[in-house]
Amino acid sequence: MTHTPRLYVPAITPFAPDLSVDTARFTASCRRILDDGADGLAVFGTTSEATSLSVTERIAALDALVDAGIDPACLIPGTGCAALPDTVALTRHATGLGCKGVLMLPPFYYKPLSDEAVFASYAAVIDSVPDVALYLYHIPQIAGVGLSIPLIGRLIEAFPGTVRGLKDSSGKWDNTAAVIASFPGIETFSSSESLLPVNVAAGGAGCISASANVNAAGIMRLIRALGTADEAAALAQVSAVRTACEGMPLIPGVKAVAAIRMADPNYARVRPPLVPLTQDQTAQAARAAALCLWQEPVS
């Protein structure tokens, strides 16, 4: 099965000086990303500091996006929490809003977890929200719990039509390739735009990338350039931005670059446990921002 390559963006969550969610800036930055051409928003991912937000905050912020006119059909909010009732509440809310789907972490406190435990956890959510469109979120180096190929297969088989895709944030291309090869019918996303060409060539669905917060236009150029003479130049640009972002603590770094691009330092604020960039790192963020700005076509 061939998937049209897509870019979904794990949008940053801006905070006010009192560290409450800054809904106005959240909506504004989400709009900016869509204006840059992204296919949609995977809000409340790791880059979004979603696990640092309460359920109430996440529901209110998602409602705010939809109230502001953003089409729920382009949203894949993260809903996986440590606590099952929280995951169910967020999944039910997002599904009820008509979101394209939800991107669901496994429960991430207890570890190690057996495949049986992870299966039971996803099954309990699906039992509670049977119409969920489920995108699995594999990020074992942070969550401490991963999603094995047999587990993914068991979920697809047990709940036909429910599992729509997977984001592989392991950084291990061999694993992504195995997921695509094993389950060509689901949309498998890489977590870095540097892997976009190989992901799409293998039958994947594109990427959901932190650095897309600041370079959605560049990544969309790459998607359009795939298989053309422009591909190498487009890939070089996105890879340069990606490498610059990865040279900093990724999430505060992306927020700092976003702040520079939006000309508003408020976008750089992080909530604990994340810590702000140092002065040196902020200078590096400025260079990354320049990489985005100067390579964008001035039309």
Next chain:
Amino acid sequence: MTHTPRLYVPAITPFAPDLSVDTARFTASCRRILDDGADGLAVFGTTSEATSLSVTERIAALDALVDAGIDPACLIPGTGCAALPDTVALTRHATGLGCKGVLMLPPFYYKPLSDEAVFASYAAVIDSVPDVALYLYHIPQIAGVGLSIPLIGRLIEAFPGTVRGLKDSSGKWDNTAAVIASFPGIETFSSSESLLPVNVAAGGAGCISASANVNAAGIMRLIRALGTADEAAALAQVSAVRTACEGMPLIPGVKAVAAIRMADPNYARVRPPLVPLTQDQTAQAARAAALCLWQEPVS
């Protein structure tokens, strides 16, 4: 400084067949533990499946205990969540109820975290709830985030009188010994009753142990026997129970033993991501229960 050795119990959280919190059984099992002689309850610990409960469920369950007449001064509820506003809400609630203190995990999604990040996380909670009596919870193998000696020292120095103690669930006695030696003024608990004699001899404050759910009477006997001719026998009994519990997946195992002792299978139920014991493991739980029952004095 000498601390009177104490036993606090990370009480199990019973669930109804629909996996909601079974408040009546929660209250009953907490009462049973106090009747067995425990000094208090560290409800909402790892053994309590606290991170599998919503904030609303945790607040309601704590209120239920106090409403049932359990003295808040003997309660040290766990309040540490991945999300800062959740930790603040639970800490404020427990502090407002007059609890002895709160046992606080660091935020446990993002990892690795620097000491700076963990410090900022605790500081943000203390800033929001300045009268909190804080017990730090070190369980790096589960949380994925640990509490270093310099971090503990920095918190004690920055917030005089706030840090009252620490539970070391690392299982590494050398670390516990270093905490006690470095900070003799705070109450440092081990996570296993097998370590009680060495903990108390070093100047620690006792233990907060999963298996105390089913053997509080035995552990209290050990505390009373410390330094007497009865110590070795008391230690042998608690160690036998502990070893039996550790031979199973610990939390479902302790719940199964509790169910057998309470003669009520409902106590054995777990919430995903934990999975029930197998048949073989349940037989093992029965043996562990027998170890508790048969060695309790029939008076």
